[in-house]
Amino acid sequence: MRDGDALDNNPEISRSALEAIHSQVFGWALSRCNYDHHAAEDLVQQAYVELLSGNARFRQESSLKTFVFSVVQNLARGRYRRIATRLRLVRQQAHESEHSFTPTDAPAGGDVWRAVGSLPARQRDIIELVFCRELTVEEASAVMGVSVGTGRVHYDRAKRALRAKLSADDLL
Amino acid sequence: MNEAMHDNDQRMAQKCRRAMPPVGDVPDFDAVFAGAERRCRRRRQRRMRYGVAAAAGALVLTTFLLVDRDAQPPRGDYVEVADLMNSTQWTAPSDVLLPRHEIDLYKELPAIPASTKPAQGALL
Numbered sequence: 001m002r003d004g005d006a007l008d009n010n011p012e013i014s015r016s017a018l019e020a021i022h023s024q025v026f027g028w029a030l031s032r033c034n035y036d037h038h039a040a041e042d043l044v045q046q047a048y049v050e051l052l053s054g055n056a057r058f059r060q061e062s063s064l065k066t067f068v069f070s071v072v073q074n075l076a077r078g079r080y081r082r083i084a085t086r087l088r089l090v091r092q093q094a095h096e097s098e099h100s101f102t103p104t105d106a107p108a109g110g111d112v113w114r115a116v117g118s119l120p121a122r123q124r125d126i127i128e129l130v131f132c133r134e135l136t137v138e139e140a141s142a143v144m145g146v147s148v149g150t151g152r153v154h155y156d157r158a159k160r161a162l163r164a165k166l167s168a169d170d171l172l
Numbered sequence: 173m174n175e176a177m178h179d180n181d182q183r184m185a186q187k188c189r190r191a192m193p194p195v196g197d198v199p200d201f202d203a204v205f206a207g208a209e210r211r212c213r214r215r216r217q218r219r220m221r222y223g224v225a226a227a228a229g230a231l232v233l234t235t236f237l238l239v240d241r242d243a244q245p246p247r248g249d250y251v252e253v254a255d256l257m258n259s260t261q262w263t264a265p266s267d268v269l270l271p272r273h274e275i276d277l278y279k280e281l282p283a284i285p286a287s288t289k290p291a292q293g294a295l296l
Contacts, residue, residue: 019201022201044204045204045207131188162184
């Protein structure tokens, strides 16, 4: 069914539906860019370009949020992670603090987030998607581009590792 | 046991949610979307330009190849010695290189005037 404000090359997506999840998409992009606001905004814009051009075609095989999250994840994996790392290195060299945010300098709840940040990448991602972005394990697996079985394995291992870390630091 | 695990997970999830770094100011959707539309338009124009350039290049290449092919000498137009020796006729192989002219040695022999009148010891 095509909405009135549906995208030309992606008739299953409406502009209003995108607007409704915009802040969540930005939050996810922010996390993919190591909390660099400019890089995250650019990443979100690039994801919208992919949707507008029809390069990423939504076929209602998942929720729109899951789909857009996976587009952001793929773009970040392909391109922006390298750029963000370069930006971070440049800023570190220039001794700039700005708004860059890393798990190691978290002000509130820093120890818990540091524990999450110390997990292997896949475990960290699935914990963030399920615990913080309110996706199911199935949806999180789709975003990460792994099978549901693999996603469950990462999720279980992540929970065990995180519980052990938090218990050791007396944070649980 | 499962219920206890579930509660534990819930508690851990809550802690993670609270500890998650703040998103801060979310950029305005309309501005981001308008920027995306601009980028999309630019990308389409760039692709169109590349397409036009590629088509022009292909046209030039095709023309060049065709012209080159035409410029090659046609087969079988070389002078064959055997043909020349077996015939009294000869045709220039190309009207570009040589003027078109056919001769027959026997037909085009000059007519020699025959005379029986002697004059000063010789035939006229």
